Amino acid sequence: MKPIRNILDSIKPHVQKGGKFHAFHSFYDAIETLFFVPNHVTTKGSHIRDGVDMKRTMFMVVLAMVPALLFGMWNVGNLHFQANGVTDFTLMEAFWYGFLKVLPLIIVSYAVGLGIEIAFAQGRGHEVNEGFFVSGMLIPLVLPVTTPLWMVALAVAFAVIFGKEVFGGTGMNIVNPALLARAFLFFAYPAYLSGDSVWIAQSADAISGATPLAVLTAGQHLDLSVMGMLIGNYAGSIGESSTIAILIGAAFLLYTGVASWKVMFSFFIGGFSMALLLNGLASSFPENAYLALPAYQHLLIGGFAFGGVFMITDPVSATQTETGKWIYGFLAGFIAIIVRVLNPAYPEGVMLAILFMNVFAPLIDHYVIEANIKRRLKRVAIAK
Amino acid sequence: MSKSIQIKKGLDIKLKGRPENKLSSVEVKHYALKPTDFNGVTPKMLVNVGDKVKAGTIVYFDKTRENLKFASPVSGTVTEVIRGEKRKMLEIRIEADGANESINFGKEDPNTMSREQIINRLLESGCWPMLIQRPYGVIANPQDEPKAIHVSAFDSAPLAVDLDFAMEGQGVAFQAGIDTLKKLTKGKVHLNIHKNETKSKVFLDAKGVEINQFSGPHPAGLVGIQIAHIDPINKGDIVWTIDPQSVVIIGRLFTDGVYNSEKVVALAGSEVKNPQYYKLKVGANISSLQNNIVDGAVRYISGNVLTGTQIEKGGYLSFYHQSLTVIPEGKYYSFLGWLVPSPKKHSFYRTALSWLTPNKEYRLDTNLNGGERAFVVTGAIEKVFPMDIYLIPLLKSVMINDIDKMEQLGIYEIIEEDIALCEYISTSKINMQNLLRQGLNSMYAEMS
Numbered sequence A: 001m002k003p004i005r006n007i008l009d010s011i012k013p014h015v016q017k018g019g020k021f022h023a024f025h026s027f028y029d030a031i032e033t034l035f036f037v038p039n040h041v042t043t044k045g046s047h048i049r050d051g052v053d054m055k056r057t058m059f060m061v062v063l064a065m066v067p068a069l070l071f072g073m074w075n076v077g078n079l080h081f082q083a084n085g086v087t088d089f090t091l092m093e094a095f096w097y098g099f100l101k102v103l104p105l106i107i108v109s110y111a112v113g114l115g116i117e118i119a120f121a122q123g124r125g126h127e128v129n130e131g132f133f134v135s136g137m138l139i140p141l142v143l144p145v146t147t148p149l150w151m152v153a154l155a156v157a158f159a160v161i162f163g164k165e166v167f168g169g170t171g172m173n174i175v176n177p178a179l180l181a182r183a184f185l186f187f188a189y190p191a192y193l194s195g196d197s198v199w200i201a202q203s204a205d206a207i208s209g210a211t212p213l214a215v216l217t218a219g220q221h222l223d224l225s226v227m228g229m230l231i232g233n234y235a236g237s238i239g240e241s242s243t244i245a246i247l248i249g250a251a252f253l254l255y256t257g258v259a260s261w262k263v264m265f266s267f268f269i270g271g272f273s274m275a276l277l278l279n280g281l282a283s284s285f286p287e288n289a290y291l292a293l294p295a296y297q298h299l300l301i302g303g304f305a306f307g308g309v310f311m312i313t314d315p316v317s318a319t320q321t322e323t324g325k326w327i328y329g330f331l332a333g334f335i336a337i338i339v340r341v342l343n344p345a346y347p348e349g350v351m352l353a354i355l356f357m358n359v360f361a362p363l364i365d366h367y368v369i370e371a372n373i374k375r376r377l378k379r380v381a382i383a384k
Numbered sequence B: 001m002s003k004s005i006q007i008k009k010g011l012d013i014k015l016k017g018r019p020e021n022k023l024s025s026v027e028v029k030h031y032a033l034k035p036t037d038f039n040g041v042t043p044k045m046l047v048n049v050g051d052k053v054k055a056g057t058i059v060y061f062d063k064t065r066e067n068l069k070f071a072s073p074v075s076g077t078v079t080e081v082i083r084g085e086k087r088k089m090l091e092i093r094i095e096a097d098g099a100n101e102s103i104n105f106g107k108e109d110p111n112t113m114s115r116e117q118i119i120n121r122l123l124e125s126g127c128w129p130m131l132i133q134r135p136y137g138v139i140a141n142p143q144d145e146p147k148a149i150h151v152s153a154f155d156s157a158p159l160a161v162d163l164d165f166a167m168e169g170q171g172v173a174f175q176a177g178i179d180t181l182k183k184l185t186k187g188k189v190h191l192n193i194h195k196n197e198t199k200s201k202v203f204l205d206a207k208g209v210e211i212n213q214f215s216g217p218h219p220a221g222l223v224g225i226q227i228a229h230i231d232p233i234n235k236g237d238i239v240w241t242i243d244p245q246s247v248v249i250i251g252r253l254f255t256d257g258v259y260n261s262e263k264v265v266a267l268a269g270s271e272v273k274n275p276q277y278y279k280l281k282v283g284a285n286i287s288s289l290q291n292n293i294v295d296g297a298v299r300y301i302s303g304n305v306l307t308g309t310q311i312e313k314g315g316y317l318s319f320y321h322q323s324l325t326v327i328p329e330g331k332y333y334s335f336l337g338w339l340v341p342s343p344k345k346h347s348f349y350r351t352a353l354s355w356l357t358p359n360k361e362y363r364l365d366t367n368l369n370g371g372e373r374a375f376v377v378t379g380a381i382e383k384v385f386p387m388d389i390y391l392i393p394l395l396k397s398v399m400i401n402d403i404d405k406m407e408q409l410g411i412y413e414i415i416e417e418d419i420a421l422c423e424y425i426s427t428s429k430i431n432m433q434n435l436l437r438q439g440l441n442s443m444y445a446e447m448s
Helices: A002-015 A022-035 A054-083 A091-124 A131-141 A149-167 A177-188 A212-217 A226-231 A243-256 A261-279 A304-311 A322-342 A350-383 B115-125 B171-184 B223-230 B244-255 B286-292 B391-399 B403-408 B416-425 B432-447
Strands: B004-006 B023-025 B030-033 B043-045 B058-062 B069-071 B076-083 B089-096 B132-134 B148-152 B189-194 B210-215 B239-241 B263-268 B276-280 B298-302 B309-311 B323-328
Touching: A002 A022, A022 A091, A054 A091, A054 A131, A054 A243, A054 A304, A091 A131, A091 A149, A131 A149, A131 A177, A131 A304, A149 A177, A177 A350, A226 A243, A243 A261, A243 A304, A261 A304, A261 A322, A304 A322, A304 A350, A322 A350, B004 B223, B043 B089, B058 B089, B069 B115, B115 B171, B115 B244, B148 B171, B148 B223, B148 B244, B171 B189, B171 B244, B189 B223, B210 B223, B223 B239, B223 B416, B244 B263, B391 B403, B391 B432, B403 B432, B416 B432
Parallel strands: B004 B210, B023 B276, B148 B189, B148 B239, B189 B210, B263 B323
Antiparallel strands: B030 B089, B043 B058, B058 B069, B076 B089, B132 B239, B263 B276, B298 B309, B298 B323
16 A cells, blocks of 8 residues: 555656646546545544545445346346357356456446546636446446447437536436436437336347337336346346345445435335325226236346335435435335326336436425424524 | 423533543633633733732623623733734733632622622622623613523533532532522522433532433523423523523622632543643643643643634633633544544544444544535434424524524524534534624624
């Protein structure tokens, strides 16, 4: 660590104010603080501070995504070999194939996103925020592995600039940037993101198999066991298919307290209750295969689990008040299933429901806070 | 009716260097009055450098509220006036002559005096600034009559002062002080004790007060939190608070007839050789305690680690504080410190490992442990802030200076110390106490 410190210290004078490379000082800062917690001491207020900072908190979320990521990599290889009729492949072979396919997506996502973040931080004179730590990993995980890299770059740029930086950066954004990136691609290049053509093998390189949601939307019977849903060795976005891997991440997030259990829990309750209600309609509309799907299975397929663990729990775009979190999570789950089941245009509703509730989160908070204000005023009336 | 309240939300930060119950006296030659100890006071000198003063001689007053006067704690000579930027008065230094001469205000039983007489005596002796007003956390206004007066009889902050120990033998003066306070309000004088730990007869046998019991982690001992649970401050209410050692000083003004500001002050913290208590007067120079403090890069804090004021080596104790805390400075880089949890760091969060060792005492330093960020994490500060206030929206309303919103969200119920724990645990490293003070100042300016 001493040599790294020495190198950093030797560069420092050049990027500080008046230095030749002052235009790169945010970049330098980002690198420096990645290696070293700065030597800043408290000047005002509490003289001692908690040992945990934003970097560590954000990093915990990235850690929680690792099981889903590793599984996703394996699954890419697994599906590839299956599609090509190879049966005697090893776990490592499948993983290695998927690793090489997924890694470029992650690299592009981080490179573009962090590049923009650093540029904005430089312009504003801020330190680079760690928000993109999480978004940069989330974005590849919610995309099909076949997404072209230029598309990833475009989506990341759009999400970071128009989803976050125009509002003032991390902590100020209205909607979840990772979901916004996906939504951007979803509407700009629908054929690449969803529907039945995504996963069909067109070359030796591609991957086969329709996603369970595509099957259901087409009105066909889903031939997938509950165990299959939990394990997730079927086609889907990289990180979303394995419910077990996601639940490992969820357990980690809840144990460390990084994600709000209230939001997560109420999201699943919301989805489950809506699915249960819709089950009641199944006999009247036999052509909609979704209606007959048992309610709990709704929570296991598509992006529901992934959305409920990693997307809805983003503290910035969620409601900020504890009471609001119950309402927010519940409604998002509820709406996700409505869109999924009742809207034939979209096979999946999780992304749209969460984005929708992101926009409504400030409104929910507003009413929760208004209630607090009223409570305070009422106290005066009682006192007199 | 007295209440028994259990505070559930909060956090006890266990630090090394808790003071041992041992009391020593040291001779202190230098004293200073610091107008910066008070919010909203613009000092105007009444004496000149070189003048002789006695204990109780008024040294300066507040230009904006001229009846607020500030007295010398000892007899001696005014040696120096230290000014900062824009000639702001920082310190008025007094060298003690060792004669211990005091102005005699006369012994009198506060019960036989009128409210006017009592207020006048408190103002003339320099004792009045001990009374703090809520809202705003400023010195009480003698023209007001508060809804109630609250005294917290225990300290729950890190390296807490054992008030039971500090009050030993002060029973008569404390009761006289309480009798004085009773004259100032038509409402109640609340004495808030710790349910299990307060054993001192001085508190338990106090007469004429409403005794409320509290238990639970810090901030249970903060008077602001106690008020919120006993009888919350509503819009338009005025409540006064005072600490028990100041009640004793006020009591002595009537039992002995002099301004004797001696209190039991804790010298605590990991950088103290033998943490213990000392008898010191308000504004005492801390140099005489130096031989009990480790050399090196340390921070001297008048008060506790969460709310105290940084002072220089050889600086002076602040008016309201009853402890001097010394902790190491944290000016160092830690390699991958955000990634690798250090066993030396304490954290409220489970993302670090310190929650596994809840009884470990830490040697925490002043490192910020990160950089300043926007508010991102939600749901954490609610766990250490036992009040029905949405703090983040309130602080945001301060950032945009929206006075109406601040008021609606209840800024008048809190002062800096109440949110110090929130500031400690904040991963955003935002200086919340400072922000709240800005809000309180602009509210105060708007209202007066």
